[in-house]
Amino acid sequence: MAMVFKQIIRVDSGCVTYIIGSKETGECAIVDPLLDVDLIVNETMKEGFTEITRVIDTHTHADHISGARNLAKMFNLPGVYMHTNSDSKFKTIPVQDGEALELGDVKLRFICTPGHTCDHMCILLGDSKVLTGDTLLIGDVGRIDLGGDPRENSDRLYDSLHGKLLRLEDNLELFPTHVGAAQHLANTNASSTIGKEKANNPALKPKSKDEFFKYMTEDWPPKPTDYQNIIRLNRGEASVAVI
Numbered sequence: 001m002a003m004v005f006k007q008i009i010r011v012d013s014g015c016v017t018y019i020i021g022s023k024e025t026g027e028c029a030i031v032d033p034l035l036d037v038d039l040i041v042n043e044t045m046k047e048g049f050t051e052i053t054r055v056i057d058t059h060t061h062a063d064h065i066s067g068a069r070n071l072a073k074m075f076n077l078p079g080v081y082m083h084t085n086s087d088s089k090f091k092t093i094p095v096q097d098g099e100a101l102e103l104g105d106v107k108l109r110f111i112c113t114p115g116h117t118c119d120h121m122c123i124l125l126g127d128s129k130v131l132t133g134d135t136l137l138i139g140d141v142g143r144i145d146l147g148g149d150p151r152e153n154s155d156r157l158y159d160s161l162h163g164k165l166l167r168l169e170d171n172l173e174l175f176p177t178h179v180g181a182a183q184h185l186a187n188t189n190a191s192s193t194i195g196k197e198k199a200n201n202p203a204l205k206p207k208s209k210d211e212f213f214k215y216m217t218e219d220w221p222p223k224p225t226d227y228q229n230i231i232r233l234n235r236g237e238a239s240v241a242v243i
């Protein structure tokens with residue numbers, strides 16, 4: 001498989017954007033683009049692509065402003081791929097659980113994993129990699145207190161982790177949307193595997209939903225600055241251009 005796969009990590013925040021493409025057909029998807037779209041376009045062109053053909057957000061982000069809408073506009077795309085639960089006000093291409101997307105010979109399959117947000121999805125790449133967004137991080141999981149009822153979010157996240165992600169192959173490489181800057185996170189690796197996380201990730205140790213909720217709400221760090229406004233912007237309820 002002639003797949004291009006590249007991480008762009010913003011060092012100050014640990015946020016990660018992914019470039020995924022097919023050398024065979026020149027099709028290219030950007031997952032979780034940060035707002036600096038010029039940087040993303042440059043990095044994509046360096047990989048030999050002449051255009052971006054799909055833009056995907058794994059969920060409505062609360063900690064950074066997404067560049068997805070701007071990129072979609074720049075490349076005249078019909079919309080941003082998002083989970084069908086997304087209540088974004090701009091044009092999205094709604095994605096259902098299990099849906100597939102092909103970039104030439106590169107196959108993506110979406111796995112809906114609500115919990116961190118109600119509109120979260122992970123992405124399987126062929127049979128070797130999984131993008132886990134903010135559902136499963138390296139040594140941690142995404143927080144559940146930035147929208148909706150935390151207990152419901154926690155129960156959903158538990159189901160998404162134990163019912164879906166941890167059932168994937170142990171040797172699958174795991175790539176999250178955040179590295180090195182999350183709660184409980186002392187690890188600066190940029191990737192892991194499902195097997196390593198099963199063995200080492202403390203957030204996966206609680207055996208019941210009650211224990212998991214207790215873990216998720218102990219020693220919680222401060223919420224991101226201005227997170228409600230960021231969510232509003234990312235839903236398209238205000239123009240990103242004003243920032």
Ligand SMILES: [Fe+2]
Nearest residue numbers: 061062134142
């Ligand atoms: Fe997030």
